[in-house]
Amino acid sequence: xxxxxxxxxxxxxxxxxxxxxxxxxxxxxxxxxxxxxxxxxxxxxxxxxxxxxxxxxxxxxxxxxxxxxxxxxxxxxxxxxxxxxxxxxxxxxxxxxxxxxxxxxxxxxxxxxxxxxxxxxxxxxxxxxxxxxxxxxxxxxxxxxxxxxxxxxxxxxxxxxxxxxxxxxxxxxxxxxxxxxxxxxxxxxxxxxxxxxxxxxxxxxxxxxxxxxxxxxxxxxxxxxxxxxxxxxxxxxxxxxxxxxxxxxxx
Amino acid sequence: xxxxxxxxxxxxxxxxxxxxxxxxxxxxxxxxxxxxxxxxxxxxxxxxxxxxxxxxxxxxxxxxxxxxxxxxxxxxxxxxxxxxxxxxxxxxxxxxxxxxxxxxxxxxxxxxxxxxxxxxxxxxxxxxxxxxxxxxxxxxxxxxxxxxxxxxxxxxxxxxxxxxxxxxxxxxxxxxxxxxxxxxxxxxxxxxxxxxxxxxxxxxxxxxxxxxxxxxxxxxxxxxxxxxxxxxxxxxxxx
Numbered sequence: 001x002x003x004x005x006x007x008x009x010x011x012x013x014x015x016x017x018x019x020x021x022x023x024x025x026x027x028x029x030x031x032x033x034x035x036x037x038x039x040x041x042x043x044x045x046x047x048x049x050x051x052x053x054x055x056x057x058x059x060x061x062x063x064x065x066x067x068x069x070x071x072x073x074x075x076x077x078x079x080x081x082x083x084x085x086x087x088x089x090x091x092x093x094x095x096x097x098x099x100x101x102x103x104x105x106x107x108x109x110x111x112x113x114x115x116x117x118x119x120x121x122x123x124x125x126x127x128x129x130x131x132x133x134x135x136x137x138x139x140x141x142x143x144x145x146x147x148x149x150x151x152x153x154x155x156x157x158x159x160x161x162x163x164x165x166x167x168x169x170x171x172x173x174x175x176x177x178x179x180x181x182x183x184x185x186x187x188x189x190x191x192x193x194x195x196x197x198x199x200x201x202x203x204x205x206x207x208x209x210x211x212x213x214x215x216x217x218x219x220x221x222x223x224x225x226x227x228x229x230x231x232x233x234x235x236x237x238x239x240x241x242x243x244x245x246x247x248x249x250x251x
Numbered sequence: 252x253x254x255x256x257x258x259x260x261x262x263x264x265x266x267x268x269x270x271x272x273x274x275x276x277x278x279x280x281x282x283x284x285x286x287x288x289x290x291x292x293x294x295x296x297x298x299x300x301x302x303x304x305x306x307x308x309x310x311x312x313x314x315x316x317x318x319x320x321x322x323x324x325x326x327x328x329x330x331x332x333x334x335x336x337x338x339x340x341x342x343x344x345x346x347x348x349x350x351x352x353x354x355x356x357x358x359x360x361x362x363x364x365x366x367x368x369x370x371x372x373x374x375x376x377x378x379x380x381x382x383x384x385x386x387x388x389x390x391x392x393x394x395x396x397x398x399x400x401x402x403x404x405x406x407x408x409x410x411x412x413x414x415x416x417x418x419x420x421x422x423x424x425x426x427x428x429x430x431x432x433x434x435x436x437x438x439x440x441x442x443x444x445x446x447x448x449x450x451x452x453x454x455x456x457x458x459x460x461x462x463x464x465x466x467x468x469x470x471x472x473x474x475x476x477x478x479x480x481x482x483x484x485x486x487x488x489x490x
Binding site for chain 2: 013047050051052053054071072073075076078080082083084085086087088089090091095098099100102103104127128129143
């Protein structure tokens, strides 16, 4: 059963189409990886899910609810992290999470719990502007995870983390559906990363959804098109290049 | 939720800035009386009106500059590390964030006015003497000044909410204040410009225009809030 569904979702800015007729199905209780090169439209899709920007046409339902009518109900169910960590630099890590906690009307213990999950407990009293890039990233993740929301939308959550941090966060995301009984939509431009986290993937290029299914189904599809499937990164690049050539030779 | 907005301004220096600004503005009549008390003591009017007529233009200008810098600082902390995006993705209305900020800024402005009223009362007790109905006159005058400040608070926040770069909103605000100062003396209509309204005192406004100022202030408050609401809707469509 899909918890998030889109139908012909389109977003246009003047003469530029960021997202074009995207029809997606994100199954409940799974990790769905949205994969695409920079500027493919991943963040725009996620922003539309959060109601941060309105679709030009098409529709989307989240747990049978729709924007803008059910905006508040939808946002109560979603924890999000879009593009880059967003925080108040003049507040400590703990105070930042407390702001989110109060808005979501969560108990005080939820802040400590989430600080522990992302490994920031030791630095909770440090001002967020003094955090390293990796710590800011963890704070952003914490503000998405707080209150154990049933849906998590994470846009490139491992950006700026060191290899150990990447590994930790990747394992955390992988374990979330089981631990928190939630659905995770995670984006990345690295197939190798998505492969390690996601149950289902969607490949997007120039705003078009090129593929939706499992990694095995993706391999099968590119093999049918005559591309190599030995290396998954090559598979992804082949798929994107094939689409670019079809669009008029832009590689 | 107003308390939440108050928490957001922690360590921004906004509260000390308002307290210091209030004391600075209140220092204007103190210095004036200290150096030129002879001139003012011989003027024919109530002591409060004498002090307001001779000092309020400078005091009000400092107050408006405080309002503008306060508004800029409040939105700067939202834009600096993209916190506003997090707020937009939470189940609260962005228009409410604007209104809560307005409530905080209005409260800070009220504190500034209380400081100024306190210092004026001290000056009256020290250089003049208290007179019958002084308290009522003080309340009426500062109540009017508070209301006249509200449109500029809402407009300053509207401008600050438009630009991620604080220097744009600060620059526009400062230019608007100086325009307001110049324009307010040119004609009655121009004195209704939101940044010119706080310069008006009850004693210097014609008695038949007082009600007009009050109505215009209330209309401006409503219009500016509606414009902000529309801007937020349009921004969501084009962003």
